[in-house]
Amino acid sequence: MVIRGRSPMSTDLHHPLFSRFYARVSRWMEAQGMAGLRTELLVGLTGRVVEVGAGNGMNFAHYPPTVTEVLAVEPEPYLRRLAARAATTAPIAVSIVAGRAEQLPLPDHSADAVVLCLVMCSLPDRRAALGEARRVLRANGTLRFLEHTVAATPGLRVVQRVADATVWPRLAGGCHTATDPAAFIREAGFEVTELRPLRFPVVRWVAQPGTPHVLGRATKLA
Ligand SMILES: C[S@@+](CC[C@H](N)C(=O)[O-])C[C@H]1O[C@@H](n2cnc3c(N)ncnc32)[C@H](O)[C@@H]1O
Numbered sequence: 001m002v003i004r005g006r007s008p009m010s011t012d013l014h015h016p017l018f019s020r021f022y023a024r025v026s027r028w029m030e031a032q033g034m035a036g037l038r039t040e041l042l043v044g045l046t047g048r049v050v051e052v053g054a055g056n057g058m059n060f061a062h063y064p065p066t067v068t069e070v071l072a073v074e075p076e077p078y079l080r081r082l083a084a085r086a087a088t089t090a091p092i093a094v095s096i097v098a099g100r101a102e103q104l105p106l107p108d109h110s111a112d113a114v115v116l117c118l119v120m121c122s123l124p125d126r127r128a129a130l131g132e133a134r135r136v137l138r139a140n141g142t143l144r145f146l147e148h149t150v151a152a153t154p155g156l157r158v159v160q161r162v163a164d165a166t167v168w169p170r171l172a173g174g175c176h177t178a179t180d181p182a183a184f185i186r187e188a189g190f191e192v193t194e195l196r197p198l199r200f201p202v203v204r205w206v207a208q209p210g211t212p213h214v215l216g217r218a219t220k221l222a
Helices: 016-042 077-087 126-136 154-165 181-187
Strands: 047-052 067-073 094-097 111-117 137-148 190-199 212-220
Touching: 016 077, 016 111, 016 137, 016 212, 047 126, 077 094, 111 126, 126 137, 126 181, 137 181, 181 190, 181 212
Parallel strands: 047 067, 047 111, 067 094, 111 137
Antiparallel strands: 137 212, 190 212
16 A cells, blocks of 8 residues: 555565574563463453554463454564564454554554554664554554563663674664663654553573663554
8 A cells, every 4th residue: 555645665674593593582582471461462452453563472362352354464474474474363353564653554544543553663763663653643643552661670771782882783683772662652643651660581691781671652642
């Protein structure tokens, strides 16, 4: 779909190694507690939901029956194929479309909710992506997010900065761990109404840069 007044951006984003790695590791994550976090992320949603960067569709099984339709936007072709497969067994109706967060293939004010799950960290332009989330949301629409965040402790923040500047983005599909998603969300014109810092996975024996996360809710401001 082309939105009037702008030229379409190339949608596909190929990450052949990361996508295959993520397809496996996401199943391990689910068993480590991600399943419960996904349920918490999505509980209470209603109506038409846009999930941005849906990956291989791990959230689909966790949507509540009050959701009438999920439009899942994913730019990586291999993950998109897996998402299409996951959609066939989802408890709610899911459509998969190629697209990027920075240019969502959707009309203005067409969604009741937008979901961002483990995706902001790999976006080169978070402001553009949140502007798009705002554009497609109806008035007072809700944004749900579960994202990497910058660590609370100075030691882990240093580890994150070093990881982000070296191997981490190459291993993890462009992910940068030391971001502050809540700050970006506020700046984009949302009121953050719930914000729960958490650690995932729980690793005690090493300062793992990817463990600090935030799970939250925000409302589109007028
Ligand atoms: C770590 S995976 C998370 C996948 C899924 N959201 C989940 O919860 O399992 C990050 C996802 O963001 C997607 N992604 C990367 N850049 C993107 C962009 N510019 N627009 C939309 N999605 C993007 C990747 O293709 C991948 O599916």
